[in-house]
Amino acid sequence: MYIERRPALRKVELFGLLERLCERLEPSETQASRAKSSYEAVGQWLAAAGDSRLASSSIYLQGSIALGTTVKPIGQTEYDVDLVCHLPAFGQWLPPALCKQIVGDRLKANQRYNNILQEKPRCWRLNYADEFHLDITPSIPNADCANSGELVPDKTLCEWKASNPKGYRDAFKRRAELVPQMRLLMSYAEDRARADADIEPFPERPRFKGLLCRIVQIAKRHRDSYFLERDMSLAPISVIITTLAAWSYEHCVQTMVFDSELDVLHAVIRHMPAFIRRNMVSGRIYWAIWNETTEGENFAERWNEEPVKAEEFFEWHAVMMLDLERLSAAEGLDGLGRTLASSFGQAPAREIIQEMLDSMSAVRSARMLAFAPGIGLTTAKMPVARTTSVRSNTFYGAP
Structure with missing residues (x-):
């Protein structure tokens, strides 16, 4: 099926803006x-x-x-840097505290x-002022987990809780390596007239960061x-x-x-709620988002203690879709x-828009800026017949 070029180009440029937004939210080198x-x-x-x-x-x-x-x-x-200090010499006989x-x-x-040490309920924090902090959570082996899982203290330091950070990381990265199928866009260099041609899907080249990682960053920033x-x-x-984003992305x-x-972003966010388990237990809703890499870890356990948290999730999700x-x-x-700005914050939005203006100014000076009907100002290469060149301008009233 032929893909209308102008909407497709606009979508590419919009996601490019979100890509640059995410770059601004990451730790510097x-x-x-x-x-x-x-x-x-x-x-x-x-270890010493x-x-x-x-x-x-x-x-x-x-x-x-x-x-x-x-x-x-x-x-x-400051950024959060979460660490696990795994202690294989200990077992469940040792109290978490x-x-x-x-x-x-x-x-x-x-x-x-x-x-710089600060005690937290389940971990120790090292505060490196104005840069990052290291949260160090102790763990011991979980003999009952077939996936080499671990046990970490609960917030009361009274019980050990199942977890599997390494298994979770590996499962996420496996999904992140999946590449969505993208329909082949008609070449902008070739002004073909076959609007009804069938285009076979082909794997799109993934971005350097990875599409799933970007989707998660976008969702987390919108939540914040x-x-x-x-x-x-x-x-x-x-x-x-x-x-939920990882499961939805795979689906x-x-x-x-x-x-x-x-x-892809729209589809993944839209389908996230489909992977939440909702059961009725003794007349009340029981929510579950299980950690697939171990037994007994329910990421949604707080929803069952505070049902308003489940309500807030669905309200936030609906707003993000809008x-x-x-x-x-x-x-x-x-x-x-x-x-x-309203969705992701004033500061990064302002920086991105200013970057766009600076880029347009640069390409205008180089006489590379064009106006494409239905798209607007663009630096993308398109058939000459479909674009109108924009004259260079010094912004002082003279070309």
Whole structure:
């Protein structure tokens, strides 16, 4: 089936804006390098302990940094870097509180770490001011998990809870490697007249970052922006968004063919709720989003304790779908800027629009800017008969 070129080009350009927005929400190369050095140093310090039980420990990344889905918190400069300190010498016979204390005591023995150490309910935090903080959660082997899962303390430090950060990371990356099928666009260089030609789908070249990672970042940023004026404690946690997006992405990629990456984004977000389990137990709803890589970890367990959190998820999801539609329909840079700002925050939206203006100014000066009917100003290559060149301008009233 022939794909109308003008809407397709607009979708490509819109997703390109979201791509640049995500780039602005990630740690800088300097921050990433320092975080890497810091967590490696912490691992070496823990393993160098005189306690043989700590000497066998290993430390590794989990969460958004490990998955490549990090977004900068609104109004903050620090990033979360989640780490696991795995202690294979321990078993369930060790109380979670004591396990956490052993790790904390070792960190306190280092004067530098002691000065920046903060105790959290389940982990220890090292605060590197205005850059990032390392959250170190202890874990022990889970003998009951066939997937090499682990056990981590619950927030009360009274029980061990099933988890599997490495298994979850591997499952996410496997899905992220899936490439959606994109319909072949008619070449802009060839002005063909076969509007009814059937076009076979072919695998689209994935972006460097990965489409699934970008979709998760977009959803997480929209969540942060949406709940900024609401109760942030009711916002869906990142692992729920990440899990549902990954399952939805796999389903969409395996069952659909798309015109653009923007269409993939719409489809993945739209189908996320379909993967939430909803059962009636004793007359009340029981929600479940199970961790497929281990037994017994329900990411939606808080929804069953506080049903309002489930309601807030569905309300946020509906608003995000509406905002994506508004973004697709936005006209002009002013309309586009307002839609981006309301959905993803003023600062990144302003930077992206300014970047577009600077780019247009540069290509205008080089006489590369053209006006395409139905699209507007563009630097994309199109048949000459369908575009009108825009004269260079110094913006001082003279060409």
